Amino acid sequence: MGIFDIIGPVMIGPSSSHTAGAARIGKYARRIYGVHKPFDLVEIDLYNSFSESGIGHGTDLAILGGILCFSVDDERILKSFEIAKEMGINFKFNFKGIDEDVGENACKITFHNNGKSFYVWGESIGGGLIHISNINGYSVSLFGRHPVLIVFAKDVPGIIAHVSKIIADAHINIAKAEIERDSSVSESLSVFKLDADFPKDKIPLILENKNILEVMTVERLEEL
Amino acid sequence: MKIKFRSFSELKEKAMGSNLPLGKFLIQYEALNEGKDPDFVISRMDRTLTAMEESIIKGLKGRNTSKTGFVDGWAYRVQEFSKDFNFHLLSEEFTEVIKNTLAVSEMNACMGRIVAAPTAGSCGVLPGSLLTVAKLKGVERNKIIEALFVAGGIGEAFQMLASLSGARHGCQAEVGAASSMAAGAIVSLFSDDIDAVESASAFALKNVLGLVCDPIGGFVEIPCIKRNVMGAVNAIASAQMALSGIRTLIPLDEVIIAMKRIGEKLPEELRETGLGGVAGTETAKLLLKKFKEKGS
Numbered sequence: 001m002g003i004f005d006i007i008g009p010v011m012i013g014p015s016s017s018h019t020a021g022a023a024r025i026g027k028y029a030r031r032i033y034g035v036h037k038p039f040d041l042v043e044i045d046l047y048n049s050f051s052e053s054g055i056g057h058g059t060d061l062a063i064l065g066g067i068l069c070f071s072v073d074d075e076r077i078l079k080s081f082e083i084a085k086e087m088g089i090n091f092k093f094n095f096k097g098i099d100e101d102v103g104e105n106a107c108k109i110t111f112h113n114n115g116k117s118f119y120v121w122g123e124s125i126g127g128g129l130i131h132i133s134n135i136n137g138y139s140v141s142l143f144g145r146h147p148v149l150i151v152f153a154k155d156v157p158g159i160i161a162h163v164s165k166i167i168a169d170a171h172i173n174i175a176k177a178e179i180e181r182d183s184s185v186s187e188s189l190s191v192f193k194l195d196a197d198f199p200k201d202k203i204p205l206i207l208e209n210k211n212i213l214e215v216m217t218v219e220r221l222e223e224l
Numbered sequence: 225m226k227i228k229f230r231s232f233s234e235l236k237e238k239a240m241g242s243n244l245p246l247g248k249f250l251i252q253y254e255a256l257n258e259g260k261d262p263d264f265v266i267s268r269m270d271r272t273l274t275a276m277e278e279s280i281i282k283g284l285k286g287r288n289t290s291k292t293g294f295v296d297g298w299a300y301r302v303q304e305f306s307k308d309f310n311f312h313l314l315s316e317e318f319t320e321v322i323k324n325t326l327a328v329s330e331m332n333a334c335m336g337r338i339v340a341a342p343t344a345g346s347c348g349v350l351p352g353s354l355l356t357v358a359k360l361k362g363v364e365r366n367k368i369i370e371a372l373f374v375a376g377g378i379g380e381a382f383q384m385l386a387s388l389s390g391a392r393h394g395c396q397a398e399v400g401a402a403s404s405m406a407a408g409a410i411v412s413l414f415s416d417d418i419d420a421v422e423s424a425s426a427f428a429l430k431n432v433l434g435l436v437c438d439p440i441g442g443f444v445e446i447p448c449i450k451r452n453v454m455g456a457v458n459a460i461a462s463a464q465m466a467l468s469g470i471r472t473l474i475p476l477d478e479v480i481i482a483m484k485r486i487g488e489k490l491p492e493e494l495r496e497t498g499l500g501g502v503a504g505t506e507t508a509k510l511l512l513k514k515f516k517e518k519g520s
């Protein structure tokens with residue numbers, strides 16, 4: 001904690017959890033999916049307090065604003081529905097009501113593209129802070145405070161060694177790493193939280209290993 | 225080397241050891257801990273101050289109405305009424321405090337741009353009290369920036385000893401904390417005496433111990449916005465007492481701990497759930513029902 005966590009953030013009201021946190025979940029989910037990657041439809045499922053009192057708090061406007069990459073203090077959040085429509089972005093909100101299995105202020109954001117879907121689960125944990133708990137069925141624990149490298153791969157030995165060698169060669173420290181496997185399809189997801197942005201020109205080096213299916217880099221939320 | 229403190233008394237001791245006024249000491253603290261230049265953190269606070277000032281100006285431009293329809297141009301009414309009739313119960317300055325606080329809290333409820341200080345629900349208190357006093361007294365900008373660091377330092381003590389969440393400790397930890405932070409910050413505009421800062425903060429918090437968090441429907445509108453006005457007025461009164469030389473017999477840290485203990489005893493209905501207190505009244509339930517029917 002620092003002084004600017006107390007005197008701040010500068011944000012669009014009315015609620016740090018239901019508005020500022022909601023916008024950050026949207027923005028971070030979009031960064032995980034890929035800021036430049038197109039999609040046909042983004043679907044947002046709202047749960048618990050997000051579903052029950054989201055409208056009055058502008059939670060829907062804020063999440064969509066975040067998906068449009070607006071920051072928590074960007075007044076365009078108020079007009080995010082109109083702006084999305086002007087940009088030709090299709091979006092749909094589903095108010096899912098109460099579900100005790102997910103967080104108090106939780107949402108699932110699904111990007112649909114060409115019949116494929118990609119989803120991220122996020123929750124607003126108070127004071128505008130967020131937690132991303134799941135990416136496409138893999139449990140993760142991301143707070144947006146580190147640059148992240150995400151690797152989808154076949155569940156075979158040597159993936160971590162291969163990737164961590166390339167990270168080391170780029171002179172970047174790994175703050176934390178998480179590995180999750182999905183045994184039903186024999187695939188895995190590795191998340192590397194880094195101390196610096198992973199250079200995009202090194203991604204082809206990672207993909208030289210034919211067991212690696214997809215690599216994504218996610219910038220940190222600069223305001224956190 | 226980083227500076228650490230775990231309570232207001234530790235902050236006071238370290239600031240006094242540095243021979244710097246509290247605000248200047250906290251600028252050093254923030255710069256060292258974030259690995260930045262003092263100029264960097266000063267200019268960041270300058271931008272934060274600008275955002276606060278803009279929230280007052282925008283909030284007074286017209287009638288603000290919220291999505292629920294509860295907020296209905298209150299700040300604007302105070303502004304127009306006092307102008308039209310030149311009527312002030314106390315003075316123009318006092319009306320200014322009320323009007324500016326309402327303006328910022330209304331901006332928050334109406335999805336305007338505000339500074340959460342320490343929370344969005346209590347965002348009217350610091351601009352409404354500290355900024356209004358500073359402007360009326362012609363205080364220099366750099367001094368106001370330092371006072372915001374003082375407010376932040378006091379807020380950190382709350383965070384370390386208790387919490388700034390209405391859901392945990394009720395409104396005493398939101399508007400109460402904001403009022404306490406503002407009281408100390410106002411004193412720091414006119415005095416470098418850290419005991420005076422501490423006393424003002426302690427007075428303001430003692431005055432609102434036990435205050436529950438009971439927003440209708442969970443929306444930061446009723447009773448929150450008018451409670452911000454209470455917080456601003458309470459901050460100024462507390463600062464006036466401390467500047468007059470009255471000193472708190474109970475240290476601020478102990479008052480914060482008392483707040484925490486009270487917060488822990490508050491039932492869940494009175495901690496931001498929108499169930500008890502004002503939110504639990506028959507009329508509140510009716511108002512909420514009307515809004516929900518309109519929305520669907």
